[in-house]
Amino acid sequence: MAYLLALVAAPGADSAPAQLATEAQRVAIRNDVDVVTLAELDTLPGYRADLDTEDGRPLIANQLRRSTLEADGVLLFADESTAVPALAQSVIAWLTHAGSGPAPAIAGKPVAVITAGPGEVVNQDMADRLRAAGADVVADGVSITGSWSDPATITRLGDTVVAVASSAR
Secondary structure (H helix, E strand, O other): OEEEEEEEOOOOOOOHHHHHHHHHHHHHHHOOEEEEEOOOHHHOOOOOOOOOOOOOOOHHHHHHHHHHHHOOEEEEEEEOOOOOOHHHHHHHHHHHOOOOOOOOOOOOOEEEEEEEOOOOHHHHHHHHHHHHOOOEEEEEEEEEOOOOOOHHHHHHHHHHHHHHHHHHO
16 A cells, blocks of 8 residues: 655645645545645744754654655645745745755655646646655646535546555555
């Protein structure tokens, strides 16, 4: 069974990205994939190189990197808007800097970028940033505009989960 890490880069358990992550967990089970959401990601501070040391790195940044390294793949959920949301910027920055490791935690990982809302500007920007750090972005442009319980949304989420899990195997 593949293990995928869901990163919800939007505050609030009832946000559209959080609801999409929950639905992705449901469809993943039907596809023999385990999707786990990293808790308390909304406490992640903005990336600063002076914080990215063994003694200064926030616990949540360590958890983010460790969980990413242990996962077979990553599903990144965020809101689509006119600019990359601050929390999504922080998540990407912590994942794309190597810190004290030999390479960024996201390097070589299959990733899907899934945004809630119309458009794909933010989605493509996040995917490009992850690719630049060596991530294998296997699904970008996944922008969900309908309800997360809509059959077409469920099918699209299922296809995305399977694409990431298949790339991880």
